[in-house]
Amino acid sequence: MKKMKEICGAGNLQSLNGITGSMNPQRHFVELHMESFLHLGGLRTALYNYLFAKKHGGNFILRLEDTDRSRLVPGAADGIEDMLEWAGIPPDESPRRGGLFGPYEQSQRLSLYHEAVQALLESGSAYRCFCTPQRLELIKKEALRRRQTPRYDNRCRHLTSAQVQEKLAQNLPFVVRFQLPSGAHSFQDLVFGWTHHDVASVEGDPVILKGDGFPTYHLANVVDDYKMAVSHVLRGEEWLISTTKHLLLYRALGWRPPAYAHLPLLLNKDGSKLSKRQGDIFIQHFVQRGYLPDAMLDIITNCGSGFTGNQIGRTLPELIEQYNLQSVSTHSALLDLDKLPEFSRVHLSRWIEGADMRAQLVARLQTLLREKYKDATFDREYIERILVLRKGHLILLTDLLSPDYSYLWVRPSVQQEDLHRLSSEASEIGSLVVQILHKSRHDTSLELLSRELKSHLQQLKATKYSTSMQLLRLVLSGIKKGPSVAEMMLSLGVEESIIRVQKALCS
Ligand SMILES: [Zn+2]
Structure with a gap:
């Protein structure tokens, strides 16, 4: 952990890669938000964390942000871990798996947040705010009327301790706010580079502890990363703007912050936002449709970030090996789901091999x-x-x-009239093919069988070879298109093919 601050401060990626060995064990984490089930964007964030941790001998930690009680979805936490396991990137530490730094649900870590709040209150870095919802609403309305961005006016910063004691004695409800110092430092993000955001000049003091005693994301995130000895945080670009706030909290608490890498957004190929409302971006949807995890991991890493060059067919071990945080660009990653069938075909072939x-x-x-x-x-x-x-x-x-392959599982019903309409030599074809199949019983291949069929059936007088094939395909499968006749025969097996041919053509 000690090294991490230096890296964060120096911000030199070269040195990050260079001293990997000396900062073992790295700890490393992803926080997935609990208001929804795992979607493509979340899977990508989790995967990048997993790859980074595995590449550098670290731990991949899953922590559940469940402090916003109004947005809890029953079953979402289990659903997310199920999906990470399905994808083959299970966390090393998580609510389900446990770990040395648990509990991994924020709702069970309230005492840690309260301790931090107490320390901030005592050092004067935080204060109690007794403003009523009505007052805050008025500030907001007034700002909107003046076409300004609403911000809290920091009024309760100036309450004297006597005033605070008096309000506490009256049991008035309050929240705790963090007093944003002016003049925030720049920091170096591992992807976005030097970033400066003078948060105090644009925002009012943020709430860190809500009226219900639960922390907000900002405080919980800082306390947990510190208490869980997290060294690197890889998270979505949408958190870049909040990072200064987090670093100010670290400074106020006297803690060393982790290194941050913000990942550019994952968008549709036309640049529009992947919408959770569409439903078809949830991983569960792809699982139900029968996609392999490898195809999903491959396509979400094939949109221009973290790897040199795009190629279809990368496996998880290859992704770990080729992954490089330095080649994550700041451009949004454009996901082309129209290509998913091709990714799927390639990976399914590999699985079959x-x-x-x-x-x-x-x-x-x-x-x-x-x-x-x-x-x-x-x-x-x-x-x-x-x-x-x-x-x-x-x-x-x-x-x-699908219906196209039902012949593999049930015998088709074939109309005699259809067969005789195709060829007047149907029964000759039948006995010829049965002979070929008998001969092929013990030793044949797709190539051999195709050649045999061709050489014999081409000699028929009244039936073209292609018509014979059409006829046989109909006999074997009941359909007009599909795999080659020889493939159908080998799939079904010689015995079953003989039965189908005899039944349709030789009776
Ligand atoms: Zn106030």
């Missing part, structure tokens, strides 16, 4: 199939074969539940 990950896909699909086709069971080898053959074509695992 790896035996362990393929096993997970198979288990997942077995569950989904049981739900869809009651009582039906499909064995592992069958599903694995299908996945391997369809690799590179599937965007989502759940594509295999």
Whole structure:
């Protein structure tokens, strides 16, 4: 921790990377706001913290900001941890996992905030404000009438201690405000560089302890970061403006602050704000639609920040290795969700290639199939074969539940008239194909089977090769388009293909 202040003060990223080894264990944290479930922006902030912590041998800490009692959403805290676990970036310390610096819910840390408030009151850096809501409302209205930004007029700064004692004796309600000193120092943000914000010249003294005894974000954030020995704070750009206030609080409390890195906003590709109201930016939505966590992590890091060069297909270990806070730019990151299917296709292919990950896909699909086709069971080898053959074509695992693939799970019903309308040689085609399939029973490949089918079926007199294929596709699947006939046969297996062909063409 001692080194951290130097880094913060020197603000030299080169030295940050250079002395990583000597500042172990780094502690490092993300705070996720509790009013909502995890969305893409939150996932990105969490991921950047996770990558930074893992890259530098630190801990990734999740703390729940739940002091705004009016905005609590039941289940949101668990939902966020569930989603981080789903994404493969679980925190090292959190409400669920615990840790040496707990509790990790702010609502359970009130005594720590009260201690800090007491210290600030005693040193004269904070004061009690007894202004009524009516008075504050009047100040606001007056400012708006003059077209000025409303700010508290700091009136209670000037109460004498006798006046304060008298009001306390009358049991008047109060909040505690932090007395903003004028002439704030500049600070060096690890992304935005030197930043200066003379907060006292534009804002009234901020409330740090509310009437209900709960702290505001500013105080809780400072107290927790300090008490939890946090070394680096990576958070959204929207907090950059508040950082001076936080640093002033550190100074008033006599504490060393952590280093700050503010991450530029994540926006839609047209530059508009990702709206939580759209609902489809919540991670849960992508989980339900069947996206793999790798695809989500890849796309949110592929919009121009933290990595040199964009490329599809990066895995979490690669992200950790390639991540570099120095290449986080101050430009907003533009997220192009239209590209998500391509990210998904690439990562699904990778999952199909790896035996362990393929096993997970198979288990997942077995569950989904049981739900869809009651009582039906499909064995592992069958599903694995299908996945391997369809690799590179599937965007989502759940594509295999669409009507286009139902032939894999149920035998299609085929109209004899349709077949005979296609070719007068339907039964010849049937017996020819059954022979080919019998021959291929023990040893064949997609290439071999395609070649066999082609060389035999091209010799038919009255039926064009492409028509034979159309006919066979219909026989095997009941649909007119889809994978090649040879692939369908290998997916279904030789035995099942023979049954379907015989049933439709040889009876
Ligand atoms: Zn007041």
